[in-house]
Amino acid sequence: MSLASTENSTHSHGHGARHDPHLAHHFDTPEQQFTSAKLGMWVFLGTEILMFGGLFCVYSIYRHNHPLVFKFAAEAYLSVPLGVLNTIILITSSLTMAWGVRAAQLNQKKLLMTCLVLTLLGAAGFLVVKSIEYTKKWDEHVWVGRWNKYNADNNASYRVAPPAQPTTRSAAVIAPPPVSAGTGVADANAGTDVSQIKPRYDYPLSQSIQAPQAKETTSEKDSAQDPDVRYRQLSDSDQWRVNTFFSCYFLMTGLHGIHVVVGMGLITWILMRSLRNDFSSEYFTPVDLVGLYWHLVDLIWIFLFPLLYLIH
Amino acid sequence: MSIAQDVSNQRSKPDNYLTHDRGFRSWALTLDHKRIGLLYMMFVLSAFLLGGTFAVLLRTSLLTPNHWMFPSDPAHDTQAKLFYNNMFSLHGAVMVFMFIIPAIPAILGNFMLPMMLGAKDVAFPRVNLLSFYIYMLGATFFSWVLIGGILRTAFNIHLPFGFGLDTGWTFYTPFSTSKAEDGMVAGVLGAFILGFSSILTGVNFIATIHTLRPRGMTWFRMPLFLWALYATSIIQILATPVLAITLLLLVAERLLHVGIFDSSLGGDPVLFQHFFWFYSHPAVYIMILPGMGVISEIISVHSRKHIFGYSFIALSSVALALLGFLVWGHHLFVAGQSNLADSIFSLLTFSVAIPSAVKVFNWLGTLYRGSIRFTPAMVFALGFILLFTVGGLTGLFLGALATDVPLHDTYFVIAHFHYVMVGSMVFAFLGGMYHWFPKMFGKMCNQNWGRAAAIMLFIGFNLTFFPQFVMGAHGAPRRWATYPAEFQPYHVMSTIGAYIMAISLITVALNWLAGLLWGRPAPANPWGGNSLEWHTPSPPPYDNFPTPPVVDDPYNLSAWEYDASIEGWVPRKTDPASATAPADRTRPVTH
Numbered sequence: 042m043s044l045a046s047t048e049n050s051t052h053s054h055g056h057g058a059r060h061d062p063h064l065a066h067h068f069d070t071p072e073q074q075f076t077s078a079k080l081g082m083w084v085f086l087g088t089e090i091l092m093f094g095g096l097f098c099v100y101s102i103y104r105h106n107h108p109l110v111f112k113f114a115a116e117a118y119l120s121v122p123l124g125v126l127n128t129i130i131l132i133t134s135s136l137t138m139a140w141g142v143r144a145a146q147l148n149q150k151k152l153l154m155t156c157l158v159l160t161l162l163g164a165a166g167f168l169v170v171k172s173i174e175y176t177k178k179w180d181e182h183v184w185v186g187r188w189n190k191y192n193a194d195n196n197a198s199y200r201v202a203p204p205a206q207p208t209t210r211s212a213a214v215i216a217p218p219p220v221s222a223g224t225g226v227a228d229a230n231a232g233t234d235v236s237q238i239k240p241r242y243d244y245p246l247s248q249s250i251q252a253p254q255a256k257e258t259t260s261e262k263d264s265a266q267d268p269d270v271r272y273r274q275l276s277d278s279d280q281w282r283v284n285t286f287f288s289c290y291f292l293m294t295g296l297h298g299i300h301v302v303v304g305m306g307l308i309t310w311i312l313m314r315s316l317r318n319d320f321s322s323e324y325f326t327p328v329d330l331v332g333l334y335w336h337l338v339d340l341i342w343i344f345l346f347p348l349l350y351l352i353h
Numbered sequence: 354m355s356i357a358q359d360v361s362n363q364r365s366k367p368d369n370y371l372t373h374d375r376g377f378r379s380w381a382l383t384l385d386h387k388r389i390g391l392l393y394m395m396f397v398l399s400a401f402l403l404g405g406t407f408a409v410l411l412r413t414s415l416l417t418p419n420h421w422m423f424p425s426d427p428a429h430d431t432q433a434k435l436f437y438n439n440m441f442s443l444h445g446a447v448m449v450f451m452f453i454i455p456a457i458p459a460i461l462g463n464f465m466l467p468m469m470l471g472a473k474d475v476a477f478p479r480v481n482l483l484s485f486y487i488y489m490l491g492a493t494f495f496s497w498v499l500i501g502g503i504l505r506t507a508f509n510i511h512l513p514f515g516f517g518l519d520t521g522w523t524f525y526t527p528f529s530t531s532k533a534e535d536g537m538v539a540g541v542l543g544a545f546i547l548g549f550s551s552i553l554t555g556v557n558f559i560a561t562i563h564t565l566r567p568r569g570m571t572w573f574r575m576p577l578f579l580w581a582l583y584a585t586s587i588i589q590i591l592a593t594p595v596l597a598i599t600l601l602l603l604v605a606e607r608l609l610h611v612g613i614f615d616s617s618l619g620g621d622p623v624l625f626q627h628f629f630w631f632y633s634h635p636a637v638y639i640m641i642l643p644g645m646g647v648i649s650e651i652i653s654v655h656s657r658k659h660i661f662g663y664s665f666i667a668l669s670s671v672a673l674a675l676l677g678f679l680v681w682g683h684h685l686f687v688a689g690q691s692n693l694a695d696s697i698f699s700l701l702t703f704s705v706a707i708p709s710a711v712k713v714f715n716w717l718g719t720l721y722r723g724s725i726r727f728t729p730a731m732v733f734a735l736g737f738i739l740l741f742t743v744g745g746l747t748g749l750f751l752g753a754l755a756t757d758v759p760l761h762d763t764y765f766v767i768a769h770f771h772y773v774m775v776g777s778m779v780f781a782f783l784g785g786m787y788h789w790f791p792k793m794f795g796k797m798c799n800q801n802w803g804r805a806a807a808i809m810l811f812i813g814f815n816l817t818f819f820p821q822f823v824m825g826a827h828g829a830p831r832r833w834a835t836y837p838a839e840f841q842p843y844h845v846m847s848t849i850g851a852y853i854m855a856i857s858l859i860t861v862a863l864n865w866l867a868g869l870l871w872g873r874p875a876p877a878n879p880w881g882g883n884s885l886e887w888h889t890p891s892p893p894p895y896d897n898f899p900t901p902p903v904v905d906d907p908y909n910l911s912a913w914e915y916d917a918s919i920e921g922w923v924p925r926k927t928d929p930a931s932a933t934a935p936a937d938r939t940r941p942v943t944h
Binding site for chain 1: 475
């Protein structure tokens with residue numbers, strides 16, 4: 042039987058190819074190496090998408106279960122203009138990055154470096170706007186988790202005790218509704234009066250939100266814009282979950298921000314290498330791959346922005 | 354032919370990958386996939402030793418119903434139970450994250466994947482080395498935390514940052530976010546770091562298989578071990594990032610009180626279980642698929658028969674990889690899922706058993722009328738088939754809703770997953786090591802001791818875990834430091850089995866060591882396989898192939914004949930004068 046030869050012959054291209062300093066010894070042609078590198082990068086980007094996907098999943102579940110919470114928190118605390126500004130900045134930086142890759146492919150070193158610097162500036166601008174937003178949230182006491190005034194762990198006047206009735210199915214499994222004592226029904230749990238089980242959290246209700254009548258004291262029209270007022274218009278269980286919105290917000294934008302910083306580091310590295318004349322139309326793989334990474338960072342923001350900011 | 358020349362050259366000890374470069378730096382900064390495989394081997398086997406030591410300790414502790422290793426006054430009772438919790442958490446976490454998930458891909462995969470492709474290295478050698486260092490970092494971090502916990506609870510020795518972990522390897526909320534020991538954050542970060550090693554290995558293997566296949570090796574001409582590694586890599590890249598984000602969320606929950614999983618802050622603890630098992634169920638396929646790939650190779654070569662049903666085995670690997678993502682809810686049957694979700698997950702769980710069964714039938718079809726040689730590798734492979742069948746079938750008990758309810762969180766579950774993880778995966782790993790040992794080290798192990806160790810391990814394994822099925826069916830709960838006295842006979846049997854397993858594994862280790870030190874030099878092809886790694890001397894030269902190998906059907910075993918003078922196989926000389934090819938039962942199936 043005929044046996045196919047595996048001799049990936051090197052005589053199919055010129056002698057110079059084997060002396061190509063960028064050609065690794067285990068690849069036969071630079072094209073094979075480039076294809077391999079690109080495939081590896083795309084696979085890695087797939088893993089990044091899966092990782093952020095987990096956060097998007099958390100967001101979807103909580104938003105689906107508590108739409109009014111997300112509407113309230115986004116409208117009261119997120120600035121759409123700043124979000125739009127960030128989006129424009131990031132998309133433009135993606136443009137300059139792609140332009141830079143093209144410049145590398147065409148041996149245009151000056152243009153490549155200019156584009157990389159512009160991309161870096163865009164990334165820095167993004168982080169500046171983000172820090173403005175984060176600072177604003179810090180000032181309004183709506184940071185993440187334990188620094189959030191809506192968090193049930195906190196000692197602020199916004200604490201709410203958990204609802205009397207469990208709101209999720211799993212909570213129902215963990216703490217079934219209190220059984221009225223004295224029914225005389227004997228069952229396997231007889232002797233366990235669940236109404237006596239103390240919940241783990243036991244904060245006294247603060248004055249401002251103690252009574253349902255707090256919900257009916259919205260007298261002026263423009264007080265409807267006041268976050269505090271609108272907060273009290275939410276149901277008890279929704280009030281308890283405003284903290285979750287901010288957790289989603291900070292986790293998602295925070296992880297994204299970390300990726301922006303990493304991206305800046307990578308672009309700086311590429312910039313330094315292009316200063317040393319490392320890239321040419323024969324070899325621009327690192328620029329291409331960093332470009333792909335940057336486009337992914339941009340893409341994630343393009344999903345984050347409408348989901349967090351543009352809710353109606 | 355060149356192979357015969359290479360074999361005779363071996364007698365004069367030519368340069369090979371072990372001798373090519375010397376010194377610590379040549380190993381610490383190596384880009385050679387073979388050396389990286391060996392580096393992984395050292396650490397992964399150490400992890401196995403660590404996890405195994407605690408398994409033996411656990412079993413010893415369970416000899417009596419009342420944690421006899423501690424005084425039984427109330428003051429010590431809490432300490433004893435905390436110690437027990439730390440022990441089984443360490444055992445599970447080390448075995449899962451530091452041993453089983455990397456074992457076959459990082460050791461045998463790293464070594465054999467490029468060679469089976471006739472290539473000189475994986476696609477990204479530097480990423481390969483990085484992946485190893487990430488593994489080392491995560492493993493050191495992780496074991497430090499876990500061992501520190503043991504020392505603290507047992508001996509009151511306080512290591513810096515050695516806080517311990519008592520949640521089990523599954524880190525369930527709300528326990529892990531509220532009351533668990535302080536080692537939670539550090540331990541979870543250790544697992545996070547280890548996950549990246551897994552991801553990068555997966556990226557490397559996918560790119561290698563796609564772009565470094567030689568001319569003539571189409572997808573359906575690859576050895577089945579490569580199909581298995583490819584399917585494993587798909588799972589690694591899709592599932593591990595979800596674990597990464599889950600662990601990050603857990604850390605955020607514990608440190609920042611974000612309220613995603615903590616119900617007192619508005620979160621849902623069952624959400625953690627969904628996220629965790631979305632990774633961890635595919636993770637068990639990361640564990641078993643490479644093992645199945647190894648078994649396909651061993652069964653074919655050591656019964657001198659072309660693999661039966663090549664496409665079915667190849668495609669069933671991919672099917673397992675994909676279907677494995679759809680069944681995570683079977684870990685949540687009693688966690689409060691809706692009945693509809695329960696039913697759907699149960700149905701999908703039953704369907705995921707099908708590709709596994711397809712493989713078992715094809716292996717049996719390969720063995721049938723084969724010429725079976727009871728090499729140690731084959732003994733392990735036969736053990737695999739039996740034990741995997743038991744493990745897989747008992748999984749169905751757990752996949753059916755009505756039977757899962759009384760069996761959930763009992764010893765039945767423990768026995769089930771040890772049958773598939775130890776009885777199947779560890780047997781496959783050991784079989785693979787025996788199969789490729791001559792290639793990797795250029796030495797032959799003593800076959801009699803290898804067989805004895807395999808049989809002893811089989812007996813010890815069954816003695817350890819079969820009683821646990823019975824115990825579990827009688828309701829013995831898992832992860833308890835103490836137990837009702839009626840279960841003691843089962844526990845004693847189980848512990849005796851564990852000691853027998855320990856002795857067998859020590860025998861295996863000594864067998865390998867003796868082979869390394871005093872084994873006779875191995876021929877290029879001691880078993881007569883036809884995949885490309887056998888077309889080069891043992892151990893291979895630095896760049897794998899002195900002459901580029903010729904691609905053929907990897908299961909065309911009739912291309913080789915036994916040469917008693919070298920106790921190995923040499924290419925069969927085809928006589929151009931003969932009119933017909935030699936008639937044989939190993940005529941390859943054409944695709």
